[in-house]
Amino acid sequence: MQAMTFCKECNFMLHPRENKEEERLEYVCLNCGQYSETPDTSCVFRRVLQHSxxxxxxxxxxxxxxxxxxxxxxxxxxxxxxxxxxxxxxxxxxxxxxxxxxxxxxxxxxxxxxxxxxxxxxxxxxxxx
Incomplete structure (x- = not known):
């Protein structure tokens, strides 16, 4: 599971956003507008079900x-x-x-x-x- 990331400027939580020009996922701060580079993995959510x-x-x-x-x-x-x-x-x-x-x-x-x-x-x- 991806850890939560925080803005280096204002310490608000970064939210995932699609960069349509570069066609990639990035994180953006909704408070100050700063953004972070693409995360290491492109997986946004993963659920693992284990059954016998x-x-x-x-x-x-x-x-x-x-x-x-x-x-x-x-x-x-x-x-x-x-x-x-x-x-x-x-x-x-x-x-x-x-x-x-x-x-x-x-x-x-x-x-x-x-x-x-x-x-x-x-x-x-x-x-x-």
């Missing part, structure tokens, strides 16, 4: 059916007898099996998961090398 492997997998599961960027197939029938739909969403996971709590997968292997799009039930999964 199980939490990341759960987030992926919840959004998998609604995600239009994931591939879909109509060749898999839902294993639930009362459902019977054929559309499924599939994706691969390389670190954790979402069907179990936390299970490391040996290196070089991937898991392919298929979810029935209608009832969000796991249709099948297969280990690939």
């Amino acid at each position: 492997e199980q939490e990341r997998t759960q987030i992926l599961q919840e959004g998998a059916v609604a995600d239009p960027t994931l591939p879909r197939t109509r060749s898999v029938r839902c294993p639930k007898p009362e459902c019977g739909h054929r559309e499924a969403v599939f994706f691969r996971v390389g670190a954790v099996d979402p069907l179990e709590a936390v299970s490391p997968i040996p290196s070089g292997r991937l898991l392919i998961f298929k979810f029935a799009a209608s009832c969000e039930r796991v249709a099948q999964y297969a280990r690939k090398t």
Whole structure:
């Protein structure tokens, strides 16, 4: 996280501003108008979210059916007898099996998961090398 910077003339806090002529970020004092050179990094704000492997997998599961960027197939029938739909969403996971709590997968292997799009039930999964 970037530290707050202060004006060398009047000790007021410097605020970020875009210098449109030079196309760069600089800091300016709103009290006296002095400005500072471009900060060392161009990052203005950074948020780091840390989730366990199980939490990341759960987030992926919840959004998998609604995600239009994931591939879909109509060749898999839902294993639930009362459902019977054929559309499924599939994706691969390389670190954790979402069907179990936390299970490391040996290196070089991937898991392919298929979810029935209608009832969000796991249709099948297969280990690939």
